[in-house]
Amino acid sequence: MAKYTIDQKLEAISMYESGQGSTTICHKLGISQEATILRWKYLYETYGIDGLKRSNKLPSYTSSFKMEVITWLVKNGASFPVTARHFDIPNEGTVWQWKRRYDVHGFDGLADRRKRVSNMSKDNKKLRRNDDQKKLDSDDKIKQLERD
Template sequence: MSKYLLKTKLEAVDLYQRGFSTKEIQEKLHITSCKSIDGWINNYQQYGDRGLEKSFSKTRYSGQFKLEVLNWRKEHSASYQITANHFNIKQHSTIANWQRKLNEGGVDALFIKQGRPLMHKKKIKAKKHKYTSQELTELERLRLENRALHVENEYLKKLDALVQKRGHRTKKDL
């Protein structure tokens, strides 16, 4: 169950639209975090009333889609929220979780299915092949991983060039 009722979220958005600051709304409605209010406002602007409702069905994303989202975020130096809005993902924390999984477990971590697998299906899948028909082939996955690493490398080169341009660091410091 959501910590706040839909009525409270709608009231917070209404107050914001009438010119109240998030801090004022937080105090008036006894909300623990201004970040919650910011998220409600963003979801309302993106999806209307539907954006404030509790979603009971979990959307499943393929490993390929997750990698594309993370690559887009890196290429555009976008925040989690901007990336979520661009790809119509309701919660920006979903992308943050994907990034954490990528950082901790590599690209393979993005392709692991969530939930408890059925025992008999698990055995059959293990015998047939490593990935399901919905997942990428090994070659496609490696190409995407290579692209992600290339983008990261280019980003780091540009960052290094900017730092050197500002005079904070020279090649000798490296």
């Protein structure tokens, strides 16, 4: 379950637009960070109600796109939130992570680490089991010969 409901997010945005300060709103609604309200406001203005819904699927970005974002960030001396908005990336923390990984690992650090090698096919598992069984059988034969 999401930490905040859409109704809570809309209430916070409404309070902010009516002139209440983000610190006051955070205290009233139990929101931990003031920047959260500003992010919700931006998402709502940009994407409407869909921007406030929690997505189960994370977007996938290519390494070259990530490099383009980092290059723009450095070249323009922009902040992470400004860069995220410029490239239509919903969360500025994503840009921060890319920059950190690039600083540590270079371009290779920007590769999508979510892609995993697919599981071994059933046919390969059977072959592997057969190979393991043959090895056990040959080991048993050797042990029996050693006993004799």
